[in-house]
Amino acid sequence: MATERYSFSLTTFSPSGKLVQIEYALAAVAAGAPAVGIKAKDGVVLATEKKHKSILVEEHSIIKVEMITDHIGMVYSGMGPDYRLLVRQARKVAQQYYRTYLEPIPTPQLVQRLAAIMQEYTQSGGVRPFGVSLLICGWDLDRPYLFQCDPSGAYFPWKATAMGKNFINGKTFLEKRYNEDLELDDAVHTAILTLKESFEGQMSSDNIEIGICNSQGFRRLTPAEVQDYLANIA
Amino acid sequence: MCSEVQSAQDYMRDPRKHYFSPYMDNGGTTVAIAGEDFVMVASDTRLSRGFNILSREQGKVFNLTPKTMLASTGCWADVLTLNKVLQARLMMYSHEHHDTMSTTAVAQLLSTMLYWRRFFPYYVSNMLVGLDESGKGVVYHYDPVGHMEKLTFSAAGASVSLIQPFLDNQVGAFNMEGVDPPKMTKELARQLIHDSFVSAAERDINTGDGIIIYTITKDGTAEEKIKLRMD
Numbered sequence: 317m318a319t320e321r322y323s324f325s326l327t328t329f330s331p332s333g334k335l336v337q338i339e340y341a342l343a344a345v346a347a348g349a350p351a352v353g354i355k356a357k358d359g360v361v362l363a364t365e366k367k368h369k370s371i372l373v374e375e376h377s378i379i380k381v382e383m384i385t386d387h388i389g390m391v392y393s394g395m396g397p398d399y400r401l402l403v404r405q406a407r408k409v410a411q412q413y414y415r416t417y418l419e420p421i422p423t424p425q426l427v428q429r430l431a432a433i434m435q436e437y438t439q440s441g442g443v444r445p446f447g448v449s450l451l452i453c454g455w456d457l458d459r460p461y462l463f464q465c466d467p468s469g470a471y472f473p474w475k476a477t478a479m480g481k482n483f484i485n486g487k488t489f490l491e492k493r494y495n496e497d498l499e500l501d502d503a504v505h506t507a508i509l510t511l512k513e514s515f516e517g518q519m520s521s522d523n524i525e526i527g528i529c530n531s532q533g534f535r536r537l538t539p540a541e542v543q544d545y546l547a548n549i550a
Numbered sequence: 551m552c553s554e555v556q557s558a559q560d561y562m563r564d565p566r567k568h569y570f571s572p573y574m575d576n577g578g579t580t581v582a583i584a585g586e587d588f589v590m591v592a593s594d595t596r597l598s599r600g601f602n603i604l605s606r607e608q609g610k611v612f613n614l615t616p617k618t619m620l621a622s623t624g625c626w627a628d629v630l631t632l633n634k635v636l637q638a639r640l641m642m643y644s645h646e647h648h649d650t651m652s653t654t655a656v657a658q659l660l661s662t663m664l665y666w667r668r669f670f671p672y673y674v675s676n677m678l679v680g681l682d683e684s685g686k687g688v689v690y691h692y693d694p695v696g697h698m699e700k701l702t703f704s705a706a707g708a709s710v711s712l713i714q715p716f717l718d719n720q721v722g723a724f725n726m727e728g729v730d731p732p733k734m735t736k737e738l739a740r741q742l743i744h745d746s747f748v749s750a751a752e753r754d755i756n757t758g759d760g761i762i763i764y765t766i767t768k769d770g771t772a773e774e775k776i777k778l779r780m781d
Contacts, residue, residue: 417651418658425647 322442337445338438341394341467344447348393349380350480350514352507353451354490355462359500359530360453362391363507365480365515366525381527381536385410387455388423389527389534393480394448394467402450406430423454423461427471435469449479453529460529476506482514489513500530504537504545512549519546573673574599577756578610578623579707581743582679583721584687585734588767591621591679591689592743593707594751594778595760606759606780610707613771614640615650618680619764620660623707624694625673632672636660653680657690657698664696671695675706685768702734709750709757716746736765744776751778 327337351364364380380399381391384406392399409429413421430450438445450465464472464479476494478486493506504526511524521539528537537545577598582591593610596603604626611621612633620636622629639659643651651659657678664672676692691704703721705713718724720742723731732738743763751758758778765772 416659416662417655419652419655422647428646 324441325439326442326444327438335438335468338468341445341447342449345394345449345467345479346481346483348395348448348480350478350482350486350511351391351393351451352476352478352486352490352510353391353453353462353464353474354476354494354498354503354507354510355453355460355474356498356500356503357496358460359455359503359528360460360462361500361503361507362389362451362453362527362529363504363511364391364393364525365511366523368523375522379525379536381525383527383534383536384426384452385414385420386533387420387529388426389453389529389536391451391525391527392448393483395446398446398448399450402430402434402446402448405433409433420456422456423452423463426454427452427461427463427465431465431469431471434465434467438468451477451479453527453534455529455531455533458531478510485513486510500528504528505549508545508549521546573625574627575624575673575708575756576604576626576629577708578608579705579709579713579747579750579754579757580610580621580623580675580677581705581713581717581746582621582677582689583703583717583734583739583742584679584689584701585736585739587681587685587687588736588739588765589679589681589687589689590736590739590743590763590765591619591677592747592761592763593621593623594747594757595762596756596758597626598756601755603759609762611762611764614656614678615653615680616770617766617768618651618653618656618678619766619771621677621679621706622674624675628672628674632663632674632676636663639663653678653682653688656680657700660690660692661696661698664692664694668695675710677704677706679766681766681768687766705746707757709754712750712754713746716749717742740765740774747776747778 327335330336349365353362362381382403383389410421434446437443445467452463454461462474476490489510521542526537526542580593591611595607595609597605597608610623611619614620640651671694678690682688689701689704691699691701703717723729747761759780760778761776763774
């Protein structure tokens with residue numbers, strides 16, 4: 317059978333001890349659209365650029381900031397199709413957890429399970445690593461969470477971070493702008509400013525997407541709400 | 551009676567037939583009553599097999615977390631295994647979560663664990679008792695394949711049909727005109743549990759020898775032993 321020929325992993329070590337496929341995956345992420353996440357005292361914000369390759373694209377049919385459960389949301393930088401798969405798997409994992417424990421999955425637990433899935437694809441036969449880094453935000457037990465999941469399966473808790481194109485500048489910007497006393501409104505404002513650093517052209521509610529997560533749960537901001545925030549930074 | 555080889559009584563079985571039953575009924579009864587900020591669970595201490603007694607000092611209530619306990623009766627082999635597997639799952643949860651499981655999570659987990667064995671069930675009557683996240687006492691009653699009901703009081707095991715109606719009347723005031731259920735206190739619960747077991751021991755051969763009562767509150771667990779008739 318053809319599948320027998322691929323029982324070995326395509327991700328192998330280089331002499332210097334690196335997994336080159338993962339390095340390349342991270343390069344795919346770094347070439348992707350910018351995404352930003354900021355944790356405030358009372359919530360978390362996720363924001364991403366949603367530039368279209370053509371004016372003919374139906375803008376509102378594609379959603380990048382996705383809900384996983386009532387209290388957990390996710391965004392990405394990198395390859396869209398790989399992201400779609402991980403969103404599905406994250407949702408399934410969350411429902412399986414609820415089925416077993418009748419409790420909403422704690423954000424760190426979801427992140428661990430998702431990261432374990434991403435790691436599997438670096439050590440399995442015939443598959444390649446995911447070409448996305450994920451930003452996962454959640455609210456449980458009265459506190460906000462923000463995590464990044466990399467193609468390698470590594471995950472990091474962040475106070476604030478940027479991914480995708482120009483992420484180094486984005487992170488530097490956040491290091492200056494971040495403080496522990498940010499409220500969610502300020503965090504949204506700061507996230508938009510961070511995106512603006514690498515944005516070519518005019519920002520509008522059609523070409524950025526923002527999601528927030530607080531004690532009421534996770535939701536995407538409506539275009540009108542995004543417009544309000546944009547008006548404040550102009 | 552030798553349940554390992556034949557399940558019917560000596561005088562009833564056909565000497566030409568051989569039939570192996572993997573299940574054995576080791577008797578035992580459990581009762582649980584929940585209050586606003588406590589829950590009490592008790593079991594008798596007799597383990598039996600047919601007309602024989604295997605032990606007079608075998609309690610049937612197991613500790614799961616500081617706030618949760620499991621009362622199991624039925625086939626003792628399955629009781630022990632179910633408890634062992636559940637303890638392992640609890641430990642795995644606390645390794646992954648860096649926290650102990652809540653009572654409601656344990657309750658749901660037990661339900662799914664039992665249903666996994668839908669086609670070769672654990673021959674066990676379970677009651678899971680504990681304090682929920684708001685500190686309120688709660689009792690979960692199960693059937694052998696994981697059907698779960700959240701209640702404030704329940705009985706299970708060999709004498710369930712003798713004790714449950716008594717509790718329905720005294721704790722639930724079911725179908726009684728002009729009578730309200732009493733406010734549940736530890737003293738009332740203890741009295742009702744004691745009376746339930748004393749009455750059940752009168753008529754059921756599988757119940758007797760002694761009672762162990764556990765009281766779970768936010769401050770910990772208290773234990774009390776009471777003797778019953780040993781016939």
